[in-house]
Amino acid sequence: MKEKAIYITGGLAGIILLLNIYNIFMVLPDEANQGAVYRILFFHVPPAITGMVLFFVAMVGGIGFLSFKDFWWDALSVAAVEVGVVMSVVNLVTGSIWGRNQWGIWWAWDARITSQFLCVLIYVGYLVIRPAFSDATQRATISAVLSIFAFADIPIVWFSIRWWRTQHPGPVLETGGLQHDMAMALLYNTIGFLLLGAALTLIRLRSEEVQREIESMRRLAHAL
Amino acid sequence: MANKVWTIVAKDLRSEFRSKESINAAVSFALVMLVIFNFAFDPTAEETHTLSGGLLWIIFVFAGTLVLNRSFARELPNDCLDALIAAPIPGFQLFLGKAIAGFILVLGVELISLPVFGIFYDIDLIAPFWRLFLVMALGTWALTVIGTTFSALTVNVRLREIMLPMLIYPVLMPALIAAITMSGSILDGGTFSGNNLIWLKLLSGFSVIYTALAVGLIDIVLVG
Numbered sequence: 414m415k416e417k418a419i420y421i422t423g424g425l426a427g428i429i430l431l432l433n434i435y436n437i438f439m440v441l442p443d444e445a446n447q448g449a450v451y452r453i454l455f456f457h458v459p460p461a462i463t464g465m466v467l468f469f470v471a472m473v474g475g476i477g478f479l480s481f482k483d484f485w486w487d488a489l490s491v492a493a494v495e496v497g498v499v500m501s502v503v504n505l506v507t508g509s510i511w512g513r514n515q516w517g518i519w520w521a522w523d524a525r526i527t528s529q530f531l532c533v534l535i536y537v538g539y540l541v542i543r544p545a546f547s548d549a550t551q552r553a554t555i556s557a558v559l560s561i562f563a564f565a566d567i568p569i570v571w572f573s574i575r576w577w578r579t580q581h582p583g584p585v586l587e588t589g590g591l592q593h594d595m596a597m598a599l600l601y602n603t604i605g606f607l608l609l610g611a612a613l614t615l616i617r618l619r620s621e622e623v624q625r626e627i628e629s630m631r632r633l634a635h636a637l
Numbered sequence: 638m639a640n641k642v643w644t645i646v647a648k649d650l651r652s653e654f655r656s657k658e659s660i661n662a663a664v665s666f667a668l669v670m671l672v673i674f675n676f677a678f679d680p681t682a683e684e685t686h687t688l689s690g691g692l693l694w695i696i697f698v699f700a701g702t703l704v705l706n707r708s709f710a711r712e713l714p715n716d717c718l719d720a721l722i723a724a725p726i727p728g729f730q731l732f733l734g735k736a737i738a739g740f741i742l743v744l745g746v747e748l749i750s751l752p753v754f755g756i757f758y759d760i761d762l763i764a765p766f767w768r769l770f771l772v773m774a775l776g777t778w779a780l781t782v783i784g785t786t787f788s789a790l791t792v793n794v795r796l797r798e799i800m801l802p803m804l805i806y807p808v809l810m811p812a813l814i815a816a817i818t819m820s821g822s823i824l825d826g827g828t829f830s831g832n833n834l835i836w837l838k839l840l841s842g843f844s845v846i847y848t849a850l851a852v853g854l855i856d857i858v859l860v861g
Binding site: 531534535538541545546554555557558559562565566569570572573574 | 790791793795803807810811814842843847854
């Protein structure tokens with residue numbers, strides 16, 4: 414059942430992304446002002462959305478563990494955070510490349526960039542502290558609390574940085590409304606990335622479960 | 638309830654004033670930072686005034702972390718933490734007691750380093766003192782709540798001194814932005830109106846949200 418879910422989500426993600434990438438590079442025309450480089454958008458926005466959804470899933474996993482005391486929820490939480498961090502880093506890197514091309518700078522302390530970067534830092538903290546606990550129950554409990562604390566911070570970070578930056582308007586470039594074909598391509602890529610995120614999370618979830626099985630067998634062997 | 642909380646506050650303060658281990662470290666650390674800043678910025682220049690809010694909070698937060706790091710770690714020798722958890726006092730009261738004690742200590746360190754800062758950088762602190770004090774109190778409470786919670790989270794962790802700042806600072810960022818912006822503006826003669834009022838609300842909101850979260854989750858952190 415688990416393997417099937419991985420294959421289905423992964424396969425669907427692959428098909429959608431392949432078809433859509435062909436469409437993006439071969440069919441869609443260049444954008445009027447930016448030329449070819451606007452295509453980064455299709456690999457910039459979808460990972461950001463996927464990352465946010467996965468961070469939400471991580472918090473749900475945290476609450477799930479605290480309510481049911483089942484390690485499956487903890488595995489879900491850490492799997493979602495790992496994939497979420499990767500997606501957010503992809504978002505930051507693609508954005509940085511686009512910024513270098515369009516603004517002439519690699520980095521601007523703009524509201525969105527700063528809050529995204531802080532999100533990555535918070536969740537990297539989550540991943541770094543996990544191995545520091547040797548006791549599995551303690552690790553899962555602390556991780557669950559952390560995932561709730563971290564997710565509560567996201568909206569506050571977002572608003573605070575937006576207010577902070579309104580006093581110093583940064584070089585924010587908003588394209589006013591996407592053309593229909595481009596919007597559809599963006600939508601398909603978002604679906605593709607969400608499925609990819611789901612597939613990767615399921616794979617990580619599986620490896621977490623296997624790891625826990627090995628751990629319990631080792632303990633059993635020691636007991637004997 | 639107030640009685641039990643107060644017992645914890647008095648116990649923490651008494652043990653700190655007898656050993657003075659974290660207060661001494663924090664105050665001397667704050668002084669060292671003030672000297673280092675002197676080499677990084679020209680202390681007489683006009684820009685230093687606009688930077689002063691940021692400088693002040695870098696000192697407060699770094700020195701504060703030194704104090705808060707000890708909040709729960711202090712209880713580790715002789716298994717005092719187990720005794721505290723087993724004592725007939727609810728987790729949230731234990732947390733509030735520790736947080737209030739930490740708040741008093743950190744605010745004390747801040748009040749000692751503030752006049753030194755004023756003298757070294759020739760900044761008038763007398764006229765805006767009460768406004769600045771309000772910001773300091775609110776910002777310090779936010780720092781203390783986050784710091785005490787994460788101190789409880791990391792108490793059993795290897796490399797605790799490294800883990801704690803890594804977790805605290807990204808989560809604390811909205812409160813820090815608010816405190817830095819307001820302090821800078823107040824030292825420049827500003828009052829609580831316009832933007833400062835928004836920041837004041839944000840800082841208060843942040844403190845309320847995280848105090849509520851911490852009080853709700855601390856039993857899980859301490860007991861599991």
